Amino acid sequence: MIVKMNWGILGLMFRSHCDVPIIFPGTRTIHMIGVSFPIDILFLDKYYRVIDKCDNLCAWKGVYHSNAWGIQHVIESNAGDFKKIKVGDKIEIKYI
Numbered sequence: 001m002i003v004k005m006n007w008g009i010l011g012l013m014f015r016s017h018c019d020v021p022i023i024f025p026g027t028r029t030i031h032m033i034g035v036s037f038p039i040d041i042l043f044l045d046k047y048y049r050v051i052d053k054c055d056n057l058c059a060w061k062g063v064y065h066s067n068a069w070g071i072q073h074v075i076e077s078n079a080g081d082f083k084k085i086k087v088g089d090k091i092e093i094k095y096i
Contacts, residue, residue, distance in 0.1 A: 021081065024075075025072065030074055039076050041053065041074055041082075050089045051068045055082065055083070
């Protein structure tokens with residue numbers, strides 16, 4: 001999976017869609033404030049293995065946090081982009 005590193009705090013805020021999934025290293029929580037479209041998120045461990053996931057999160061609503069042990073990264077993308085990915089899958093990350 002090709003991902004973009006999130007160097008700021010905005011992520012998908014104030015965008016109309018996601019061109020490339022965005023990875024947030026060192027976090028386990030995301031919010032939907034300012035996100036105007038539904039998204040999917042993956043919670044990954046330090047080996048980029050999927051620990052937890054949330055599908056089709058509603059625009060503008062909520063804070064999402066996983067209590068699963070070992071989460072090191074979160075990836076955000078458009079709703080439906082991660083439908084074939086399951087908990088336990090290992091993600092190959094290529095940064096752009």
